Amino acid sequence: MTADGWDGSSGLVIDTLLVRELLVAQFPRWAALPLEPVDSSGLVNAIFRLGSDLSVRLPLRPSTTDMVQREQAKLAALAPFLPVAIPSVEAIGSPTGAYPGEWSIHRWLSGTTPSPDTLAHPRVLAADLAVFVDALRRVDLPDRTPAYPGERRTRASMVSMDSSTREAIAELDGLIDARAALASWEESLAAPYDGREVWVHSDLTPGNLLVSAEGRLTAVLDFETCGVGDPSCDLFPAWHLLPANVHDEFRTALDVDDATWLRGRGRVLSQAVIVLRHHRDTNPALASYALHAIGRVLGQ
Incomplete structure (x- = not known):
């Protein structure tokens, strides 16, 4: 999977090669784990599964603001009040020349996306x-x-x-x-x-x-x-x-x-x-x- 940022106008390609380079440079402890794109029709993030327990999220419109850090704080504050799992940010990556925005590594959450045509219960x-x-x-x-x-x-x-x-x-x-x-x-x-x-x-x-x-x-x-x-x-x-x-x-x-x-x-x-x-x-x-x-x- 590739994701073209800024609605396809930037020429930025977010693929496994880019994500691997970011991991090697900033989080070498995870750099050797298997990495594969997650098929998604979303318009906000490109998502990759990292090993069995982690995922990598890169906004399709990279930003150098503290958006990812604000999200991390909000998730941590809300989690104790909620009855099911929500994302937890394990690490935040810094902007680089190859990817000019913050990005994040999350804990992988298990389950499948529900479909209205196949709901069992x-x-x-x-x-x-x-x-x-x-x-x-x-x-x-x-x-x-x-x-x-x-x-x-x-x-x-x-x-x-x-x-x-x-x-x-x-x-x-x-x-x-x-x-x-x-x-x-x-x-x-x-x-x-x-x-x-x-x-x-x-x-x-x-x-x-x-x-x-x-x-x-x-x-x-x-x-x-x-x-x-x-x-x-x-x-x-x-x-x-x-x-x-x-x-x-x-x-x-x-x-x-x-x-x-x-x-x-x-x-x-x-x-x-x-x-x-x-x-x-x-x-x-x-x-x-x-x-x-x-x-x-x-x-x-």
Whole structure:
């Protein structure tokens, strides 16, 4: 696997050769371990498995800021409060001439990515997800970093998503039922919000979850956008993963009112149409996930 940073405009190729060179120079104790790319449709990091117990993550848009260090601190602070494993940063690599940004080595987490078409025990997974979301909501830390750190604070607002969502729906007319999508979005946009904020992961999509062979939630990944925000941000599994016949159980476990449910549905639709608009021709896996989520939102 190779990953072209900065949306393909930089010419930077992140491959096993580059990662091996970085390891030799900065972490020689791990440099001889087997190294292989992890197949991923993600847009944030290139990931490589290092030996049996570690992974290497390199942001596709390298940065010399302390982003990786902030993530390390956030993960360490949250881990004691959560019922399943989350990433732990074992080491942070420094920028070099070959890779001009910080990168990290994580502990490898076991499990497989769940698929909505092959869930063995959806009610069990729904219950596990609700326990995780509830535990995260109850976290009380002095550092209340906003969800989507580094972006405008209004990113968490539904209104701030309106124009980009409408543009995406209009452009996808014919590929999706644009009329139904717009009606659904407007219903969600009108749902009231009292401003209450809790800790949210904000991207509980299948690619950021790991499950055991028995279908139990074993780990949650990618906390880059984690912070405090609208509780509806963590209802993504309902439309990305869980069948409709367990939605009521998921809602009840999290005490989700109608307005919060509608906002959660709208967030899923907004993310999905924007992803589909930008990646339908370049990232088939992401496009497939987005189409699935849109279909679930629209009841198709």
